[in-house]
Amino acid sequence: MDQLMAGAYTFLPLGFRVLKKIEEIIKKNMVEAGGQEILMPVLHPKENWEKTGRWQNLDILFKLKGSGHKDYALGPTHEEVVSPLAKKLVLSYKDLPFAVFQIQTKFRDELRVKSGILRTREFLMKDLYSFHATLEDLANYYEKIKKTYFNIFKEIGIGKDTYLTFASGGSFSKYSHEFQMLTDAGEDIIYICNKCKTAVNKEIKHETPVCPSCSSDSFVEKKAVEVGNIFTLGTKFSLPFDLKFKDKDGNLQPVLMGCYGIGLPRVMGAVVEASHDEKGIVWPKNIAPFLVHLISIENSDKVKRVAEKTYNNLLKEGVQVLYDDRDDKSAGEKFADADLIGIPFRVVVSEKTLAKNSVEVKERGKKTAKLAKLKDLVKIIKL
Numbered sequence: 485m486d487q488l489m490a491g492a493y494t495f496l497p498l499g500f501r502v503l504k505k506i507e508e509i510i511k512k513n514m515v516e517a518g519g520q521e522i523l524m525p526v527l528h529p530k531e532n533w534e535k536t537g538r539w540q541n542l543d544i545l546f547k548l549k550g551s552g553h554k555d556y557a558l559g560p561t562h563e564e565v566v567s568p569l570a571k572k573l574v575l576s577y578k579d580l581p582f583a584v585f586q587i588q589t590k591f592r593d594e595l596r597v598k599s600g601i602l603r604t605r606e607f608l609m610k611d612l613y614s615f616h617a618t619l620e621d622l623a624n625y626y627e628k629i630k631k632t633y634f635n636i637f638k639e640i641g642i643g644k645d646t647y648l649t650f651a652s653g654g655s656f657s658k659y660s661h662e663f664q665m666l667t668d669a670g671e672d673i674i675y676i677c678n679k680c681k682t683a684v685n686k687e688i689k690h691e692t693p694v695c696p697s698c699s700s701d702s703f704v705e706k707k708a709v710e711v712g713n714i715f716t717l718g719t720k721f722s723l724p725f726d727l728k729f730k731d732k733d734g735n736l737q738p739v740l741m742g743c744y745g746i747g748l749p750r751v752m753g754a755v756v757e758a759s760h761d762e763k764g765i766v767w768p769k770n771i772a773p774f775l776v777h778l779i780s781i782e783n784s785d786k787v788k789r790v791a792e793k794t795y796n797n798l799l800k801e802g803v804q805v806l807y808d809d810r811d812d813k814s815a816g817e818k819f820a821d822a823d824l825i826g827i828p829f830r831v832v833v834s835e836k837t838l839a840k841n842s843v844e845v846k847e848r849g850k851k852t853a854k855l856a857k858l859k860d861l862v863k864i865i866k867l
């Protein structure tokens with residue numbers, strides 16, 4: 485990553501590959517949960533934000549002036565766009581339920597930005613919006629997305645450290661939920677229930693002495709970072725935009741909504757916090773920029789030939805390989821770079837390994853390397 489200014493980062497090639505893999509996992513799970521992908525504008529008219537009162541009340545809203553002194557907002561979230569959009573499409577109960585999502589850059593004019601990519605002014609986010617005719621249908625979908633979120637975090641590699649956390653509900657329901665990943669670098673404090681393992685955030689802990697899920701009063705305090713959140717919005721946005729549907733009796737009813745967010749760079753930052761050692765990152769396999777970091781050392785003709793053969797064989801098997809064939813770097817420098825980048829498997833070809841008719845395989849995060857025959861390499865890596 486490269487910092488352009490506080491809160492704005494460029495994703496360089498390796499980091500961008502990680503971001504795209506996180507995006508693919510999220511996208512696949514959203515589609516499986518019935519979401520249809522769309523893309524809404526980043527640039528919003530002031531009028532939509534005035535309708536909900538958030539032009540004045542949302543302090544992180546980026547505002548800008550266009551030509552003719554017209555006012556615009558840069559979207560920090562898209563209820564002000566998706567609600568009037570749904571109004572054009574939803575006529576009757578037969579049009580419900582449905583859910584749409586997008587993966588798009590959001591803007592938040594944060595007063596302070598810190599912790600690298602954990603809190604930035606511009607970031608890629610997945611936002612899903614669901615639309616329902618009944619409270620029961622909304623509640624069922626909300627529970628479904630809870631499970632979907634845990635599946636996403638499990639696939640990304642942070643499932644076992646991530647806790648469903650009760651947070652304040654805002655205008656509609658008593659609670660919303662955050663997904664909090666434990667890390668000492670986190671800016672949030674959560675209290676994990678010793679009995680049922682759900683958590684409450686600091687705000688909720690001050691309001692209630694017992695677990696909202698199981699009524700136990702025994703908690704353990706931990707530092708965490710929020711990697712996702714879900715809200716039941718109810719009629720909060722359908723009312724200002726007059727988003728209504730005709731029920732079975734022909735009466736007009738407000739549509740009920742839910743919204744569900746995941747910040748992608750934040751998830752990526754959380755993974756790095758959760759999975760690193762003193763030498764660098766240890767990427768989980770599913771989101772690693774490559775699966776294999778192939779290194780040739782003392783580049784003799786024979787070493788080069790075998791390394792290139794290994795590279796091509798792995799590519800043919802669909803294995804993503806970063807091939808370090810630099811002639812001007814020592815073995816030590818190449819190993820240090822491999823540890824820093826954190827690709828799951830390091831494969832070394834050298835005169836020493838070739839003397840044993842083998843290549844050396846080492847898993848990032850493990851202490852020992854082992855020799856493997858070229859023909860067995862794919863099997864070892866894909867296990």
Ligand SMILES: [Zn+2]
Pocket residue numbers: 677678679680681682695696697698699700
């Ligand atoms: Zn509990």
